[in-house]
Amino acid sequence: MPSTRLRRAQPIPTGVGIGLRPAHIERVLEQRPAVPFFELHSENLFCAGGPMWDVFEQVRRDYPVSLHGVGLSLGSADALDPAHLRRLREVIARAAPALVSEHVCWGAIGGRHFNDLLPLPYTEEALALMVEHIDELQHTLQRQVLLENVSSYIHYIHSTMPEWEFLGELARRSGCGLLLDVNNVYVNSINHGIDAVRYLDSIDPAAVGEIHLAGFSRQEGLGGPLLIDSHDHRVDPAVWRLYAHAIERVGAKPTLIEWDQQLPAFEILEDEARIATEHLHACAAEPV
Amino acid sequence: MPAPPSLSELQAGFARAMIDGAAPALLPWIGMRGIEPAARLQIYRNAILATQVASLVTSFPAVERMLGVDCFDGWATRYAAWHGSRSGNLQNLGDDFADYLETQAELSGMRWLGELARLDWLRQCTILAADARALDAVALQAALLAAGDDPLLHLLPCVRAIAAPFPLLDLWRHCESPQTLAVDLDGGAQGVLLWREDGQVAMQACIPAIVALVTALKQGKRVSAAVEAAHTLDPDAPLDALLGPLLTRALIHHVSDH
Numbered sequence: 308m309p310s311t312r313l314r315r316a317q318p319i320p321t322g323v324g325i326g327l328r329p330a331h332i333e334r335v336l337e338q339r340p341a342v343p344f345f346e347l348h349s350e351n352l353f354c355a356g357g358p359m360w361d362v363f364e365q366v367r368r369d370y371p372v373s374l375h376g377v378g379l380s381l382g383s384a385d386a387l388d389p390a391h392l393r394r395l396r397e398v399i400a401r402a403a404p405a406l407v408s409e410h411v412c413w414g415a416i417g418g419r420h421f422n423d424l425l426p427l428p429y430t431e432e433a434l435a436l437m438v439e440h441i442d443e444l445q446h447t448l449q450r451q452v453l454l455e456n457v458s459s460y461i462h463y464i465h466s467t468m469p470e471w472e473f474l475g476e477l478a479r480r481s482g483c484g485l486l487l488d489v490n491n492v493y494v495n496s497i498n499h500g501i502d503a504v505r506y507l508d509s510i511d512p513a514a515v516g517e518i519h520l521a522g523f524s525r526q527e528g529l530g531g532p533l534l535i536d537s538h539d540h541r542v543d544p545a546v547w548r549l550y551a552h553a554i555e556r557v558g559a560k561p562t563l564i565e566w567d568q569q570l571p572a573f574e575i576l577e578d579e580a581r582i583a584t585e586h587l588h589a590c591a592a593e594p595v
Numbered sequence: 596m597p598a599p600p601s602l603s604e605l606q607a608g609f610a611r612a613m614i615d616g617a618a619p620a621l622l623p624w625i626g627m628r629g630i631e632p633a634a635r636l637q638i639y640r641n642a643i644l645a646t647q648v649a650s651l652v653t654s655f656p657a658v659e660r661m662l663g664v665d666c667f668d669g670w671a672t673r674y675a676a677w678h679g680s681r682s683g684n685l686q687n688l689g690d691d692f693a694d695y696l697e698t699q700a701e702l703s704g705m706r707w708l709g710e711l712a713r714l715d716w717l718r719q720c721t722i723l724a725a726d727a728r729a730l731d732a733v734a735l736q737a738a739l740l741a742a743g744d745d746p747l748l749h750l751l752p753c754v755r756a757i758a759a760p761f762p763l764l765d766l767w768r769h770c771e772s773p774q775t776l777a778v779d780l781d782g783g784a785q786g787v788l789l790w791r792e793d794g795q796v797a798m799q800a801c802i803p804a805i806v807a808l809v810t811a812l813k814q815g816k817r818v819s820a821a822v823e824a825a826h827t828l829d830p831d832a833p834l835d836a837l838l839g840p841l842l843t844r845a846l847i848h849h850v851s852d853h
Contacts, residue, residue, distance in 0.1 A: 350683070350684045350685070350686070353684045353686060354686065354722075354723035354724075355723065355724055355725035355726075355752065356723075356724060356725040356726030356727075356752070356753075357722050357723055357724060357726065357753075357791065357794065358722065358794035358795075359723075360726070361794060377683075378682070378683025378684055378685075379683060380683055383606065384601075384602045384603035384606050388682075388683060390682075391682070391683045391684065394684075413606060414683065415683060416603075416606040416607060416609075416610050417607065417610065418681060419610055419614070419679045419680070419681070420679070420680040420681060420682055420683050421610075421613055421639075421643045421679075421680070422643065422646050422647060422650075422680050422683070422685055422688075423639060423642055423643045423646060425606075425609065425639065427602075428599075428602070428605060428624075430599075430602070432601065432602050433602050436602060460635050460638045460639065461625050461626075461632070461635045461636070461639075462625070462626040462628070463605070463624050463625060463626070464624055464625070464626050465599035465600075465624055498628075499626070499628065500628060526638070529629070529630045529631075529634055530629045530630050530631070530634075531627075531628050531629020531630040532629070533630060533638075535638070
């Protein structure tokens with residue numbers, strides 16, 4: 308049941324949090340590791356009650372929490388799913404997270420959901436639609452949301468602007484913040500031959516509310532370079548370098564280590580967080 | 596070259612590629628960079644099916660154990676490809692997986708498979724249901740006295756019930772521990788009452804008449820009508836036997852007169 312103790316959100320500190328997955332919940336609740344914040348998928352709390360909410364409320368008592376949605380399909384040419392939006396509003400009202408985020412993608416059309424983060428063409432039409440849907444989302448939730456750039460394996464040749472320009476316009480026109488996934492920037496730079504540094508340099512520092520880091524895997528034998536945003540490895544050295552550049556550029560921001568497949572021991576995630584923390588401390592732009 | 600597709604046309608084409616594996620109208624609009632557009636789309640198709648199958652594995656553990664990992668993977672993949680997902684929340688995927696399995700001719704020899712899948716699904720519904728506090732014995736007695744002769748019994752949101760023409764719960768437990776628990780599929784009809792206890796799903800075998808009673812109560816019928824539904828299956832079932840599990844397991848949330 309909702310606890311009134313949980314109403315006030317603890318702010319997300321400018322430290323390195325960890326994406327909390329079911330396999331690590333027991334460890335976290337028993338040992339209360341020194342993690343600045345945890346992030347959970349919003350849809351994991353779409354259930355009305357039960358153990359997932361029990362766990363959430365225990366975590367929420369001791370840690371700031373951000374909720375990261377994966378299923379709203381903001382870029383769908385269809386209207387937003389009213390049931391999904393309503394449930395998200397209820398979850399956010401009950402959970403009172405410090406941050407709420409979603410993705411710059413689509414995932415459903417004609418009532419069929421693909422439960423994946425599918426790429427948009429970077430066109431005025433897609434931009435206008437995304438802005439409209441973000442307006443609806445922010446109005447419904449009565450708060451700003453952060454929108455994450457996604458990795459992609461497809462580039463549409465009729466895109467009329469680069470991805471970074473699309474993101475910048477999205478933030479400017481809708482008032483949303485950006486969740487800058489540095490791994491996704493790197494993955495897309497390899498997959499589509501774009502300049503990752505130029506991408507980061509074009510991002511408005513003030514728009515960035517959070518940074519994500521994760522590991523990728525390489526898909527071989529397709530005739531060209533392809534990285535998959537698999538969240539099943541340590542952060543790649545090239546992504547660490549890009550992260551260092553990113554925080555030098557946008558300043559120290561709350562950063563999250565994501566790992567979803569072939570989940571390692573929690574200590575590995577803590578070690579990744581330690582490395583990111585060292586980068587944050589070294590960030591000249593805004594010392595932590 | 597024709598005009599580029601609208602966003603709606605592009606997404607419809609992408610959807611066809613995910614469902615049918617082919618989208619010729621979309622391919623010219625996808626950059627190559629050394630990799631065929633069709634191969635790029637196939638990466639998404641594989642990922643989507645893998646995600647949805649993984650969700651079904653989580654929701655249908657007993658069915659997976661009964662069929663084996665590879666066989667389950669095959670049926671789950673066919674279901675995901677045919678039925679797809681109707682929600683951005685994967686917890687909703689699989690609501691008619693039991694019906695799907697029952698209509699597959701190749702599985703017709705496993706007459707119990709659909710009910711096993713339904714029990715798996717009800718377990719998930721139970722674990723995800725809203726929290727609520729049950730009436731204790733004293734409060735229940737007071738509420739019954741206050742509510743009149745033929746009250747409405749409102750069960751906890753987590754309570755579910757299912758009946759099958761074979762020992763369904765025995766079969767489910769056999770799937771959990773095939774080495775130690777035998778099952779006699781000709782052992783007659785069995786009901787299963789499900790609820791949540793200490794964050795876990797609890798299950799108890801019961802007579803099918805209790806399932807009829809619980810189903811009627813959950814439909815909002817009064818006690819007399821619910822007992823009548825139970826008696827259509829088992830005219831001799833005494834009232835205390837029918838209501839006993841609900842009382843001893845403390846599954847009644849509140850009592851009302853309307």
